[in-house]
Amino acid sequence: MREAEDDQTMALSYEEFKKAASKLCGTDLFLYKSQQMDRRIHSLMGFWGIRDYDEYLTVLKTNPQRYQEFVKRLTINVSEFFRNPDRFIELWERFLPEILQKTGGVRIWSAGCSNGAEPYSVAIILSELNALHRASILATDIDEVVLEKARKGAYIFNEVKSLPSELREKYFRQEGEVFYFDEALKKRVQFKKHNLLQEPFPENLDLIICRNVVIYFTEEAKQKIYVDFNRALRVGGYFLTGGTEPILYYRQYGFENVAPSFYQKIGPPMSTAGPGNGV
Numbered sequence: 060m061r062e063a064e065d066d067q068t069m070a071l072s073y074e075e076f077k078k079a080a081s082k083l084c085g086t087d088l089f090l091y092k093s094q095q096m097d098r099r100i101h102s103l104m105g106f107w108g109i110r111d112y113d114e115y116l117t118v119l120k121t122n123p124q125r126y127q128e129f130v131k132r133l134t135i136n137v138s139e140f141f142r143n144p145d146r147f148i149e150l151w152e153r154f155l156p157e158i159l160q161k162t163g164g165v166r167i168w169s170a171g172c173s174n175g176a177e178p179y180s181v182a183i184i185l186s187e188l189n190a191l192h193r194a195s196i197l198a199t200d201i202d203e204v205v206l207e208k209a210r211k212g213a214y215i216f217n218e219v220k221s222l223p224s225e226l227r228e229k230y231f232r233q234e235g236e237v238f239y240f241d242e243a244l245k246k247r248v249q250f251k252k253h254n255l256l257q258e259p260f261p262e263n264l265d266l267i268i269c270r271n272v273v274i275y276f277t278e279e280a281k282q283k284i285y286v287d288f289n290r291a292l293r294v295g296g297y298f299l300t301g302g303t304e305p306i307l308y309y310r311q312y313g314f315e316n317v318a319p320s321f322y323q324k325i326g327p328p329m330s331t332a333g334p335g336n337g338v
């Protein structure tokens with residue numbers, strides 16, 4: 060009985076598991092909203108029939124397939140071409156032409172790019188504007204598996220259904236039920252693994268697109284990311300967020316809200332950026 064009690068006291072707690080898993084994955088799981096993160100972690104635990112956190116950690120360390128499934132579950136990768144079409148129309152008709160007119164070129168970062176549909180959508184717009192040769196497009200995600208899918212550029216109909224049919228026919232080769240993205244445009248996007256919470260951001264950007272990513276982070280993590288996004292942009296550059304991710308204190312972060320989901324950098328962030336400091 061004493062031996063059993065000693066074993067029980069040595070078992071990993073959930074907080075200890077999250078700390079160890081954070082170190083293993085290279086990202087701080089405590090910076091994600093706990094309710095959503097906890098639900099995803101425990102759903103896999105139940106699905107795999109894992110009895111305790113010690114076994115869970117062992118599985119992640121010794122089973123590469125399970126580890127990849129774990130990372131993928133933590134980073135929601137849902138995307139499609141021209142998702143929320145109105146935002147892409149505004150990019151096409153207003154913001155990208157304005158940037159190109161002012162700067163002659165455009166440096167773009169798609170942060171949390173998932174399967175590549177978002178940066179490839181921007182590449183299509185730039186191609187239609189005859190400006191692809193004047194653009195630099197960086198696309199990053201924390202999930203190497205989904206980045207490999209993005210590099211391949213193969214999609215099912217649900218992922219391209221929001222594209223106007225003429226663009227779908229122009230920029231994709233259909234084989235059966237698979238749509239293959241244009242090879243020339245594919246080469247114009249650089250994909251790279253990147254951790255928003257831990258690694259340095261690129262600099263002197265004209266446009267950052269980060270949609271449906273920060274919604275999963277704690278307020279503390281969001282504040283840091285908004286400050287870092289501001290510093291990554293040149294003055295006058297734009298930040299496009301997801302429709303469910305309005306920046307409530309945008310002026311504290313050095314932004315102006317210029318259109319739904321679009322924020323323009325007007326200056327550096329305030330040292331007191333964050334909730335409770337006004338807008």
